[in-house]
Amino acid sequence: MRLWLAVFLARAAGWASRVLGHGGSSLPGAVARAIAPSVLQELGRRLPSGAVLVTGTNGKTTTAALAEHLMRRGGRAVLRNQTGANLVLGLTAALIQATGWRLLPRADLALLETDEASVPRAAAELRPRGIVVTNFFRDQLDRYGELTHAVRLVARGLEALDPDGRAILNADDPNVARLGEPLRSEQVVFYGMVAGWGDPEDSPGDVRHCPLCGAELLYRRRFYAHLGEYRCTGCGWQRPPLTVAVEEMDLVHRRVKVRFGDVAAWVPAVLPGTYNLYNQLAAMAWAWSWGMAPDALGEALNDFRPAFGRMERTAVRGREVWFALVKNPTGFNQVLATLAAEPQAAVGLVAINDDYADGRDVSWLWDVDFERWLPRVAVRQWWVSGRRALDMAVRLKYAGVAAEALTIEEDLARALEGAVDSAAGRVYVLPTYTAMLALRRHLTKQGAVRHFRQG
């Protein structure tokens, strides 16, 4: 009865807040947990195939979207939390949303993008059948203090993994790979790359030392930042053997040969950039570990459409507008690297907000390697916008962008309209999280993108 009341009132609260025009993604969760503190646990237990958490610094949303797509193609009813609603309240709201009046779930399986800080609690309550970990980068340090703290949080979550569950771990990231150390080998699926579009100039990023003994790591190959094939010069620990691995690249047909256990298959590389290939690999590794055949995976990926903000392309008044979320130096560098491969002249718009969800400290803009990438990107005019537009303008000035090539417009909607109007061809829009939501609302009003709740 208490559970029913919690679900009923939470849904009423969610409905009211949507009618009032708020996003309403965490309110239902808060209401439900106040009435029945164990609501997440109890609703999770009713899901026939349980819950899977997707966590890590970058790529959570893309990985979850890909995994959902694969599962649906495989005939399963999947529920997912709203993009960004990835704290415990957001997860709770997602499960409530997918629960009917008789407390029966309308899904077989919950696929939950989960913030690192929420992993211990979410795992303790849901006892997930799977935890997918993408990578660890420095991100929003004002929230976690340190990188190693985020790693410890996810390690605690893994302790609550269902005994028959699987940890899907990125073997190429030493901090993710080390999470597999305390687990039994049949509990872990390691994914990684044997062949890749490795960039030898790419800076090593955040991890240079062995997570076990602290000695220097020696990389035989790096695919981007600190992701690659490594070995410790101290204790000899090395990248674990790969269960799911990219073995060959075919740049012409944008496809990759992936080995799943003993079976290899060519699958399309559905999104640009090495970082997205890792996300795709994570989603495929998970779907495969749940019994999907390699051929079926490749088939299912053919009609995948990316989530808004992760390099989505849309059209505004005849201009091709590309959106890519930026939230930390590594992600931003990867986006710039992807744009550098596009020869068409374009207008760029960088929109930086500093709300909690964006990270309040914008120091990270100085760790983005604009000095290296801007000369290779075919953008002749940069617009800067958002609450930290001026910080971004100063950053671009010091990266060598001339005053004539820089337009400052703090208002996001006006900046987007201005950038589109001034563009002959393409517009690249690179917003932080809350700036992306605001730009999306603006475009939805203009009818340019499908509605957020369906995104």
Add this chain to the structure above:
Amino acid sequence: MTRTLTLGHLYPDHMNLYGDRGNVIALVRRAQWRGIDLRVIAIDVGQPVAFDQLDLLFMGGGEDRDQARVAKDFLERGLVLRPYLEAGLPMLAVCGAYQLLGAYYVTADGQRLPGLGFLPVHTVAGARRSIGNVVAEIRPHAEWPPGLAGSTLVGFENHAGQTFLEPGALPLAHVLTGSGNNGQDGTEGAVRQHVIGTYLHGSLLPKNPHLADCLLAWAAARKGWQLDSALDDRLEWSAHRALLRRFHKRGLGGRHP
């Protein structure tokens, strides 16, 4: 003939936590715009350094583990480095580097770790992190070059350590918004000779061009040069003033250009 200055960037791979690179970028660009070639030499753990070849030093903050790794190396250089700092070699030390230049650091479990002891400050591990935007003012003092006294600094702090000044020590600034050194006495950072220690990120120098120029002027003066003053800093000051307006509601006089 091109004028050249050399900046020693201490431990760029380990002490680079919050956009500290931005400080180096700002110094390089502002020198370049004045026709000075500012070369950057990365100084890593165990790497020999000829301090007499350096005109300027920079060191940022790192995660605890990285910091422990460099602390030993940095303190071993103390005997050689100190006389240069005493003689006026300019240095900017942010966050962890600031703490390492002080007398000592008391960890959460009561251990007392020695520092270089150049800045008359010491640091005690705090229970709570001080995190947030900072607005501070530099009060007039005989040590300051013109343009700094009475000006403001904007930045972002993120530190668990609480730093306390010994009697007679000169703070860099006094906070108007934010915690500063310890959240109690209103001071932020410390200065001795031409060494500036501070908790401010942001990055600090790009949005505080007067502080960047102060360091460059100190470095140039050791060569017997004057720093040609005027650069077009309208954009930098707009960014600076926007943060003043937003995070210090009382507003400050418009003494910046």
